[in-house]
Amino acid sequence: MKADINVTPLIDVLLVLLIIFMLVAPVAPRALEASLPSRSEGPSDPAPASLVLEVRADTFALNTSPVLTLEDLERRLRAAFATRGDGTLFVRVEGGVAYERAVAAIDAAHGAGASRIGLLEDQAPRNGSTAGTGQ
Secondary structure, eight states, X not given: OOOOOOOHHHHHHHHHHHHHHHHHGGGSOOOOOOOOOOOOSSOOOOOOOOOEEEEOSSOEEETTEEXXXXXXXXXXXXXXXXXXXXXXXXXXXXXXXXXXXXXXXXXXXXXXXXXXXXXXXXXXOOTTOOTTTTO
C-alpha cells in the first residue's frame, strides 16, 4: 500500500489566497512620509540662510567662516542651532580629506543639535575633466 499526498486541496487554498491578495492589493493604502511646511496665514519671515559646514584638510569652515578645532565647531553650531527653528546642516567635504575627519565633523554637528544632515557635492571639475567647458 502506497500513501500519496493529495495536492488538490493545497492548490485550492493557494488559488483562493491568490485571488484574495489580488483583490486587496490595489485597495491597500500607500503613503509617503514627508515633512511638509505648515501653511501660515500672515506674511512669513524670510527663511534663514542655510548652514553649510565645509570640511577641509587642515580646518573647518561654517558658512565660509574658518573654524580651527572640533570643540570650537561644536560650540558655534550649538549657538547657530539655538537661534534657528530647524536643525538642518549641509556638509561639503574637500577631495583629499580623510574619512575619519569628515565623520568626526558630522558627529560633532550631530552632538551640537543637527537633526538633519545633508551632503553636498563639490562643484569643481575633478582630475582635469573638461566637462561643460566646451573643450
